[in-house]
Amino acid sequence: MTVSTLPPILPYGMIVGQDSIKRALELAYIADRIGGVLISGQRGTGKSTLVRAFAQMMYTKPLVTLPINATEDRVVGGWQIKQLMEGTATPQDGLLKEADQSILYIDEVNLLDDHIVNIILDVSSTGILSIQRDGLRAEERVRFTLVGTMNPEEGLLRPQLLDRFGLMVSAEADTVPANRAKIMLAVLAYDNARAGDPDAIAQVQQQIEDDQVYAERLHGARARLAHVKGDPIVDACVAVASAFAMQGHRGDLVLLTAARALAALESMEQTNQNSITVAPRHVQAVARLALQHRRNEASQGTQSFWRTPDDDATVAAKLNLDA
Amino acid sequence: MPELPASLTRAFAAAALSPTLRSILIIDLDAGTLRAAAAVLAQLLTIAEGRPAEVVSLASAQNEDALWGGLAIRATSQGPTVVWEPGLLTRELTAESVPVVVIPDLAHVGLLGQRTCVMAMDAPVAHLERHGQSRRWAPRVCWLAGCAAADAAQVSPHLLDRFAIRLDGQAFAQVDRVAELRAALAEESPAPSSLQLPAGLEAMLRAASSWPLPQLHAQFADAVLQLAPAEIAHGSARRQLALARLAIALARLEGAPEALPAHVLAAHRLSRPQAATTTRSAEGEREPQQAKAEQAAPPQPAQAPSPALPTARAAVSPEPAPAAASDGYVPAQGAPLPGELAGGEAQALSALNLRLFPEDGPRQQAAEPLRIPPRRFRASAAASGPVIGVEQSDTTEDLALVATIVEAARWQRMRRSLRPDAPPRLQISPADLRRNRRAPVVEQLLLLVIDHTCRAGFDWIGALMPHLLWAYQERAAVSLVQVGAAGAAHTLRAELLSVPHVLVPQLNLALNAGPGYGTPLAHGLDLALQTLRCAVQGGRSAVRRARLVVLSAGRGNIPLDASRVGLVAGTVGLQGVEAALEAAQALSRLALVQRLLIAPQPQLYPELARRLAVALDAPLTLMAPLQAEAQP
Numbered sequence: 001m002t003v004s005t006l007p008p009i010l011p012y013g014m015i016v017g018q019d020s021i022k023r024a025l026e027l028a029y030i031a032d033r034i035g036g037v038l039i040s041g042q043r044g045t046g047k048s049t050l051v052r053a054f055a056q057m058m059y060t061k062p063l064v065t066l067p068i069n070a071t072e073d074r075v076v077g078g079w080q081i082k083q084l085m086e087g088t089a090t091p092q093d094g095l096l097k098e099a100d101q102s103i104l105y106i107d108e109v110n111l112l113d114d115h116i117v118n119i120i121l122d123v124s125s126t127g128i129l130s131i132q133r134d135g136l137r138a139e140e141r142v143r144f145t146l147v148g149t150m151n152p153e154e155g156l157l158r159p160q161l162l163d164r165f166g167l168m169v170s171a172e173a174d175t176v177p178a179n180r181a182k183i184m185l186a187v188l189a190y191d192n193a194r195a196g197d198p199d200a201i202a203q204v205q206q207q208i209e210d211d212q213v214y215a216e217r218l219h220g221a222r223a224r225l226a227h228v229k230g231d232p233i234v235d236a237c238v239a240v241a242s243a244f245a246m247q248g249h250r251g252d253l254v255l256l257t258a259a260r261a262l263a264a265l266e267s268m269e270q271t272n273q274n275s276i277t278v279a280p281r282h283v284q285a286v287a288r289l290a291l292q293h294r295r296n297e298a299s300q301g302t303q304s305f306w307r308t309p310d311d312d313a314t315v316a317a318k319l320n321l322d323a
Numbered sequence: 324m325p326e327l328p329a330s331l332t333r334a335f336a337a338a339a340l341s342p343t344l345r346s347i348l349i350i351d352l353d354a355g356t357l358r359a360a361a362a363v364l365a366q367l368l369t370i371a372e373g374r375p376a377e378v379v380s381l382a383s384a385q386n387e388d389a390l391w392g393g394l395a396i397r398a399t400s401q402g403p404t405v406v407w408e409p410g411l412l413t414r415e416l417t418a419e420s421v422p423v424v425v426i427p428d429l430a431h432v433g434l435l436g437q438r439t440c441v442m443a444m445d446a447p448v449a450h451l452e453r454h455g456q457s458r459r460w461a462p463r464v465c466w467l468a469g470c471a472a473a474d475a476a477q478v479s480p481h482l483l484d485r486f487a488i489r490l491d492g493q494a495f496a497q498v499d500r501v502a503e504l505r506a507a508l509a510e511e512s513p514a515p516s517s518l519q520l521p522a523g524l525e526a527m528l529r530a531a532s533s534w535p536l537p538q539l540h541a542q543f544a545d546a547v548l549q550l551a552p553a554e555i556a557h558g559s560a561r562r563q564l565a566l567a568r569l570a571i572a573l574a575r576l577e578g579a580p581e582a583l584p585a586h587v588l589a590a591h592r593l594s595r596p597q598a599a600t601t602t603r604s605a606e607g608e609r610e611p612q613q614a615k616a617e618q619a620a621p622p623q624p625a626q627a628p629s630p631a632l633p634t635a636r637a638a639v640s641p642e643p644a645p646a647a648a649s650d651g652y653v654p655a656q657g658a659p660l661p662g663e664l665a666g667g668e669a670q671a672l673s674a675l676n677l678r679l680f681p682e683d684g685p686r687q688q689a690a691e692p693l694r695i696p697p698r699r700f701r702a703s704a705a706a707s708g709p710v711i712g713v714e715q716s717d718t719t720e721d722l723a724l725v726a727t728i729v730e731a732a733r734w735q736r737m738r739r740s741l742r743p744d745a746p747p748r749l750q751i752s753p754a755d756l757r758r759n760r761r762a763p764v765v766e767q768l769l770l771l772v773i774d775h776t777c778r779a780g781f782d783w784i785g786a787l788m789p790h791l792l793w794a795y796q797e798r799a800a801v802s803l804v805q806v807g808a809a810g811a812a813h814t815l816r817a818e819l820l821s822v823p824h825v826l827v828p829q830l831n832l833a834l835n836a837g838p839g840y841g842t843p844l845a846h847g848l849d850l851a852l853q854t855l856r857c858a859v860q861g862g863r864s865a866v867r868r869a870r871l872v873v874l875s876a877g878r879g880n881i882p883l884d885a886s887r888v889g890l891v892a893g894t895v896g897l898q899g900v901e902a903a904l905e906a907a908q909a910l911s912r913l914a915l916v917q918r919l920l921i922a923p924q925p926q927l928y929p930e931l932a933r934r935l936a937v938a939l940d941a942p943l944t945l946m947a948p949l950q951a952e953a954q955p
Contacts, residue, residue: 067452080455081724134725175554175558
């Protein structure tokens with residue numbers, strides 16, 4: 001590997017900490033039915049880097065990114081202007097189509113224009129991309145995992161868009177000095193690799209190989225998901241969601257799906273995929289991710305609210321587990 | 324020609340050497356000098372990159388097409404044709420040069436500029452998805468911004484955090500003014516002010532680019548953590564990374580084989596010229612001598628490390644994987660830091676520096692863009708409104724290209740028959756031009772926070788009427804936060820209703836709702852805060868002025884946490900009142916918002932309304948009792 005072939009983002013495995021974000025992204029990959037992940041957090045917590053690194057590890061094509069200043073023709077699709085000028089009408093796929101079967105990433109999602117938000121909402125809720133513009137008429141099925149990052153200091157999301165994200169993670173800065181030092185040294189190592197240091201390049205190369213092994217594990221978990229039956233925890237999911245006065249059933253469903261995805265991931269330690277069991281402890285592990293952004297929709301004033309340890313205790317009590 | 328001050332010289336050279344440091348903010352530096360400094364920075368980048376650097380100004384970009392590129396009709400020898408023209412930030416896609424983007428006044432760059440900076444600065448990959456263009460590239464842009472110290476606190480912390488290097492423009496005040504004046508007299512040139520590249524710097528930069536990267540001293544990370552602790556910058560890792568990168572770059576410039584804690588201290592001092600001079604540290608005194616030595620001859624790469632400081636590359640080799648994270652770096656807990664970092668000076672240096680890092684203090688609102696004149700009426704269709712169709716146009720402004728081309732295509736057969744000798748390209752005539760029809764944008768907002776539990780027996784309609792009339796006259800959008808209204812979905816929570824104008828019947832119904840059972844005033848004010856932040860700051864909002872009218876006696880009785888969770892836990896006491904005052908203080912810090920408090924004439928606890936008015940920083944108006952109507 002040389003400087004020119006180094007990936008543009010540091011490898012996933014070099015990112016220190018932020019385990020909740022990692023877990024949420026991995027679960028959303030294993031079970032794409034979860035719908036997406038919203039990562040909300042203060043500045044400088046590595047939200048965007050982590051998403052890009054995850055996509056770099058899991059997908060062969062570049063991460064489809066929707067910048068906040070994207071025009072509508074690039075979001076839904078349009079004509080190739082250059083070809084059009086030469087008298088040939090050639091359609092050009094939009095980002096929603098490009099993201100089919102992978103991630104659609106929106107950095108600073110809370111700064112997105114309302115009319116683009118409306119388009120995304122329509123497509124993500126129906127699974128159908130309908131193009132009716134500039135004489136172009138098409139309708140296609142698309143399915144993508146919506147991943148957004150935002151800094152809540154700059155404003156919140158519309159409740160309808162918030163609801164499209166199956167899981168929400170509150171990214172918090174790690175303030176433990178030892179961990180801060182590890183973060184810093186990892187980034188500096190990657191800097192060195194970019195600057196051509198052979199030792200650092202070798203280190204990054206090794207990490208990329210390790211990432212590939214881990215990606216295989218996630219692929220395997222995704223394949224096993226169908227073997228994880230959710231029946232044993234249906235009642236538990238409903239009990240937990242009811243305890244937090246969820247509106248609608250999306251919270252129950254996401255909770256159940258995320259718990260199954262976690263069970264599938266953990267089962268990669270075992271060889272027999274027919275004996276995978278999902279348990280209340282899996283529900284407990286994903287409850288906050290699935291529920292924290294749904295409980296306060298009515299209050300509108302905050303988009304994640306989780307009281308530790310009270311809410312953790314509520315979940316544990318409903319599942320008859322230790323907090 | 325004056326020379327660039329030493330602190331700026333070192334910082335600029337470091338930025339030229341390390342692409343991750345190419346976002347520089349200088350506090351209190353006039354636009355002319357900033358431009359001259361940008362020219363020096365461009366020279367250094369040209370040396371480091373081996374290709375020309377070009378200075379461009381963000382102030383000249385009026386819209387997103389100017390920044391990111393857009394489609395335009397251009398006349399060619401073969402007739403008019405549509406071409407994509409790159410903008411300021413996408414020029415690097417078609418040109419070989421490295422752009423140095425200068426922002427003369429960060430606080431007044433406007434919403435568009437701030438959004439652009441947040442998107443593009445410190446991003447490893449840039450994305451362009453506009454007007455049929457889909458590009459991804461690793462940006463090489465170098466950012467250089469100026470900002471007045473008094474205004475810096477109004478810039479979004481989110482944006483400030485992206486600047487890797489902060490410098491104080493006061494460094495220019497230390498330049499020898501007499502010598503500068505004499506030099507200006509001698510030159511008697513009307514040319515704009517320019518700065519000279521310090522002698523020897525070019526050779527030093529070239530040498531530093533070729534030397535091997537320095538290793539990290541065993542206590543390098545500790546030094547960074549000590550001078551940029553996690554508690555500052557609200558835990559953002561960028562601050563520490565920037566300090567570490569700057570220290571490494573300084574070590575490279577010196578030709579040091581190892582980046583030492585002393586380099587961290589030197590990097591830290593670049594942002595603290597005052598601390599360096601007031602403490603009269605050994606480093607501070609050494610700087611001028613060192614600069615002179617550098618001028619005399621560029622340093623050699625093989626400087627021996629301090630014998631007192633062990634070289635321990637193995638101990639600090641960067642973290643390979645999460646799996647190995649637990650057994651990788653081990654901080655030297657309690658170990659004394661070498662030399663100058665120990666003692667009271669380190670404590671002084673790690674104190675808050677609100678002048679250069681205003682985001683470490685209390686948050687304030689982003690500033691109003693000054694260059695865009697405010698429009699008064701809602702009927703004006705601003706270019707920022709979403710496209711809702713196309714219409715015929717006689718100019719090329721905000722052109723709907725595809726619609727224009729489609730219109731032209733309809734007439735091609737006829738036009739070709741009239742001009743058989745024309746080149747085989749699309750023939751466009753002015754009659755084909757179509758521009759975007761855009762939805763009108765709301766420019767003014769009336770936000771009412773109404774406490775339904777305090778107004779019985781008072782002429783609240785008379786008190787609110789002037790504001791409702793204002794909203795009608797100005798075609799303002801209206802948001803109503805109902806506090807303690809009868810029929811609320813949740814007694815512990817306020818409710819928000821947003822309508823596009825004052826004549827929506829739903830608003831009238833909501834205003835006339837009777838009193839409920841609780842007064843979640845804190846939650847109501849918090850909702851108002853979120854709403855105003857979104858309206859004035861968020862997205863491409865065009866709201867230029869908002870009026871906040873709070874009708875309340877200040878007697879909130881529900882804590883904010885209880886509203887959020889939907890459950891009152893324990894004794895409430897004064898929590899509801901105090902949370903409301905806290906939210907009111909946050910509201911008082913919003914720019915572009917005119918505030919007013921309307922309270923009933925005092926019967927009980929009159930001081931609560933006064934305290935609320937003070938917290939809101941708003942005039943207090945008293946509602947008259949409805950005695951005439953009440954008495955038969």
